[in-house]
Structures are given as C-alpha cells and as structure tokens.
Amino acid sequence: MGVTQNSGSTKGLKTTLVGIIASALLALIKALGGIFGNSYALIADAIESAADVFTSAMLWMGLKWSAKPPDENHPYGHGKAEALVAIGISVALMVAAGIIIRDSIFHIQRPHKTPAPFTLVILVLVILTKELLYRYVIRTGAEINSGAVKADAFHHRSDAITSAAAFVGISIALIGGEGFEVADDYAALLAGAFIIYNAYGIARPAIGELLDEEMDPELHDQIKSYASEVDGVRRIQQLRTRKMGTVYHIDLHVWVDALLTVREGHIIAHRVKDHILESVSQVQDVHIHIEPDSEPGN
Missing domain, CATH: 1.20.1510.10 (Cation efflux protein transmembrane domain)
Incomplete structure (x- = not known):
C-alpha cells in the first residue's frame, strides 16, 4: 500500500x-x-x-x-x-x-x-x-x-x-x-x-x-504502465497528479469494454487502484473515472 x-x-x-x-x-x-x-x-x-x-x-x-x-x-x-x-x-x-x-x-x-x-x-x-x-x-x-x-x-x-x-x-x-x-x-x-x-x-x-505541477515524468509513466497491466483495461488517458506533502493523489481515466456492466467496470477500477497503491509507495490515493470503449479490443 x-x-x-x-x-x-x-x-x-x-x-x-x-x-x-x-x-x-x-x-x-x-x-x-x-x-x-x-x-x-x-x-x-x-x-x-x-x-x-x-x-x-x-x-x-x-x-x-x-x-x-x-x-x-x-x-x-x-x-x-x-x-x-x-x-x-x-x-x-x-x-x-x-x-x-x-x-x-x-x-x-x-x-x-x-x-x-x-x-x-x-x-x-x-x-x-x-x-x-x-x-x-x-x-x-x-x-x-x-x-x-x-x-x-x-x-x-x-x-x-x-x-x-x-x-x-x-x-x-x-x-x-x-x-x-x-x-x-x-x-x-x-x-x-x-x-x-x-x-x-x-x-x-x-x-x-x-500550483499542482505534474510529478516527475518517469514516475508518471510508471503509474500509467502499472494501470495498463490490469486485465480489462484497454487504455489510460488524462492521468493527472497532485502532490500533497510527501504523497501524491492520482486522477485518471480508464477505458474498458463498453459492453461490460457497471459492476464489472467498478471491479476493474478497484483493481487498477489497488495495483497502483501496491506498486508505487509515493501514491496515497487514486481516483478513477471509467470510460466506455466501443472499439473492438481484447
């Protein structure tokens, strides 16, 4: 965590x-x-x-x-x-x-x-x-x-x-x-x-x-990479960071299959959040917005 x-x-x-x-x-x-x-x-x-x-x-x-x-x-x-x-x-x-x-x-x-x-x-x-x-x-x-x-x-x-x-x-x-x-x-x-x-x-x-300047680009890319590793994630967009003292708060949009139910999309969002928190010690909280992806994918 x-x-x-x-x-x-x-x-x-x-x-x-x-x-x-x-x-x-x-x-x-x-x-x-x-x-x-x-x-x-x-x-x-x-x-x-x-x-x-x-x-x-x-x-x-x-x-x-x-x-x-x-x-x-x-x-x-x-x-x-x-x-x-x-x-x-x-x-x-x-x-x-x-x-x-x-x-x-x-x-x-x-x-x-x-x-x-x-x-x-x-x-x-x-x-x-x-x-x-x-x-x-x-x-x-x-x-x-x-x-x-x-x-x-x-x-x-x-x-x-x-x-x-x-x-x-x-x-x-x-x-x-x-x-x-x-x-x-x-x-x-x-x-x-x-x-x-x-x-x-x-x-x-x-x-x-x-002024909520973005975090180090390398750490930014790491977070995006970790989020993309979760099953069901099609792509990541609008990853934004906010430093609060010694920790970061993350906002990002996660695109998933448009045919998934709300519950299934919610489960994926939680998996993404948990994976980021477990992988990046500087992150304290992650706020995820699920987006529907209608294009054929995995």
Whole structure:
C-alpha cells in the first residue's frame, strides 16, 4: 500500500529536531567566535545559523500540520502545508541574506581589526557538522518524498558553503595582513549572494507543488504502465497528479469494454487502484473515472 502522510511527517519531525539543536549550538559558537575574534564573516555565518533554527522550527510546525488527517474542509488532507513552509524558509533565507549583504558593505567601507586565527578552527568544526547534517536530512527528505525537508537539508548545505567562504576570507585576511582585513567582509558578501541563490532553489519546487505541477515524468509513466497491466483495461488517458506533502493523489481515466456492466467496470477500477497503491509507495490515493470503449479490443 502507499505510504501515509503521517508516517513520513513523523520521520521528518525527528530529523528536524536534530537540525534545530545542532543549528542553535553552532549559531551560539559562531556568534561568540565572531564577536571575540573580530570576524564579521563569522558573525554573518551565525546569522544564517540562527535563520536555520527559525526555519527548522517553521518546518517542525509545518510537518505537524501536514500530518493532520483529512477533514470536511480539507478532503485531500493538509499536505500542502509543507510547500508553504518551504516558501517561508526561502523568504527567511532571503531576509537573512539581505542583512548579511547590507552589513558586509558597511564593514567593507570602514577599517577594522584582522580576524583572530582561532576563528578558523570554529569554521572547520562548523563545515564538517553542517555537511554531515545535510547528508542526514537530505536522505530523510528523499525517503519520505518531502520537499520541505529537502529544503531544510539544502539550508544546512548552504550554511556549510558560507562557512567555507568565511574560512577563505579569514585566511586571506590573516595571510595578507594589514590591508587585507576586508577579505573577511567580502567573504560574508559572497555568502549572502549564495544564500539568495539557494533560497530561489528552495522556493521554485514549492511554488510548483502549490500550483499542482505534474510529478516527475518517469514516475508518471510508471503509474500509467502499472494501470495498463490490469486485465480489462484497454487504455489510460488524462492521468493527472497532485502532490500533497510527501504523497501524491492520482486522477485518471480508464477505458474498458463498453459492453461490460457497471459492476464489472467498478471491479476493474478497484483493481487498477489497488495495483497502483501496491506498486508505487509515493501514491496515497487514486481516483478513477471509467470510460466506455466501443472499439473492438481484447
């Protein structure tokens, strides 16, 4: 049978909690390191980690909401809450990027001290931790087919990359010495630009989901193939998909022999539905419309 929205959300919640705790600790470490180590790139990195905490908390609430069962006002369930959360994460990232870019420009225009060497140690720790988090979260997102969880994973990856940019900037400032202090700020500026790019990558599929964009063509063809395997099915038309969080709802027209009784056509429809649900784990429900085929066939 197909996976349930609730089972996927439960797994996503556990993963998100790990991300919240890790990001909160890293944000604190980076903020203190940036303040005492004279590194705005590290402070900018702390801002993004703080945004990680905020967006992961948003994801937590979204997953809880999306796991709610269908009701009278939401017959398809609440799965699209995930897409809304992904868009919220994207907006939060853009806001954080705007703050980082603004403050980077401010610091570039004003002389300041060279960052302390110990800030590099902090950044190495951050890069390793965030990359491990990315791999853990993206694996979960793929398993439960959650765009919001995948968005959270890419947020961790963006944090690792911005930390790497900060590492390069601080290294240049330390090696170059006097006159190269702004390398730290340029690294923060680059990080802000990358965050905006990443935010777009998160928002694009979420908007597609809200607008009921079609599923992956390969999966679409698989469903059509499975439906055609059922005895009595002459052809399949108008296969439409709707993503609801971690699962899909399918609508399709099944053509059968026009001489069949209503009961016989109904039985074929149920067989098609059951076969799809058993064969494609991402599908939660299938709505079938039987069409009469008057042409000679099997």
